[in-house]
Amino acid sequence: MAGRARRTRAFEEVLLQVERRIADDGLRVGDRLPGERQLAEQLQVSRASVREALRVLETLGVVSSQAGRGPDAGAILTSRPDSALTDLLRLSLGLSSLSLREVIDTRLMIERWSAEHAARGATTQARIDAMAAARPGATTELRPDAVAEARPGAMAEAIRAMEAAATAEEFVEHDIAFHVAIAEASGNRLVAAVMRALRDAMRRYAIEAVERLGDTGVLREDHRRIHDAITSGDAAAAIDAVTAHLAHAYPELF
Amino acid sequence: MAGRARRTRAFEEVLLQVERRIADDGLRVGDRLPGERQLAEQLQVSRASVREALRVLETLGVVSSQAGRGPDAGAILTSRPDSALTDLLRLSLGLSSLSLREVIDTRLMIERWSAEHAARGATTQARIDAMAAARPGATTELRPDAVAEARPGAMAEAIRAMEAAATAEEFVEHDIAFHVAIAEASGNRLVAAVMRALRDAMRRYAIEAVERLGDTGVLREDHRRIHDAITSGDAAAAIDAVTAHLAHAYPELF
């Protein structure tokens, strides 16, 4: 080893091996990884190094650890990229390595895309409803076989909740639910995950924006327009509506 | 603690405290965190727990650790969300929790947006060139104060390199560089980071697609069209060109 590139750390080797094992053994969500002690012995590293690798995988939303015994214990493969994305964006914003402007521009891109595709998909809403009926609960887990994560009534429900919201915090909470529902209705889980992460990371700024605005009437009216456009399958109107909505929410950036 | 929610682990507490310290002390990229031993004593946890937290932050691209002594040693705050995004996407694809279709649809969204904004920004290219002249090197670090990461000649350079590529791997390498350059030319670092992550995570599939295609003539012609549209500031043409390009690269998905 010439030494100009840092020697691979032990936990990185574990990471590689675990990823290779996932690919080679065709491991799927729900499968279990070997225990920390066993993995340490197999890979000839200390348990501490194995733990660091598992912590990384947990951060990336790939595994979930559970103490105790039985089928649910140990490191289980999962798939929740949302929280990793959220942490990433929140910390990047905190370090000012991303400007609010860039984040909101990105959000506008995603909102327009989501609204368009949600509207286009509205014609097949009946099919989605039928599949959604089989959903076990409000799990946020991304499941490989799910065709759509969309909860049919989620958008309307969020609109109602916003009417009843007493504080900016409450309002923003349901506002996030509304916009995430649109992204989920687009049928693309990656886009939905990014939307969720963006909104979670921006929560603080959204609350400030609402407080600065004072009256949420304009925003609520926007939501109704967006909802109507999507449910009636009018993609062009949906795009216009979300664009106007963002301009209303962040007038200083437009 | 009622116990229904798992007790916070030690490293999570460290994570919270470090993030709080970043916010409260106004730490910026380049600043140093206390050493592992010192942090462990301050927070009354073991060094192993501190290390697990640092590993998480490193995964999220927020810190970078360097052994030894001096100003560059220790845990330094950085901002490289790209690799975290890449790992996230690659592992999600590996676990089949995201379909290739979803990833490519997302890519199309970003490509269209990037091409459009890169074309719009082409008129201010002279200004960007001037700022780029002051760039120290080809660092991939996201710097807070950078207005644009765009390297002026990057697109043309990648096009030339693709002409000379002998293998699918080589071709894809420069293809990635080309598309990332477009995203960087849009001036939005978050979008550029997502593009880079998408392409890195998809590298394997892109190589397969190129091999399946056999002849890269169509793709190379597309690249020229895209480049021309962007440099001439024709946003509509740029959008059309990238859309056609993606359809050529993945005919089976359109």
Added chain:
DNA sequence: AGCCGAGTATGGTCAGACCATACTCCAGGG
């Protein structure tokens, strides 16, 4: 049959040691 406690496998945490790395500083020679 049912319940309850011992056993045990699993992750969570800690303490302490040692190694590798890379800068700092100072003594000695040129």
Added chain:
DNA sequence: CCCTGGAGTATGGTCTGACCATACTCGGCT
């Protein structure tokens, strides 16, 4: 005076071994 080389040291990287907390498993007792 400057330069060079080695000792000193602060930092991350790794390992060992221990103990705790949790939660299932199993067997024996009622």
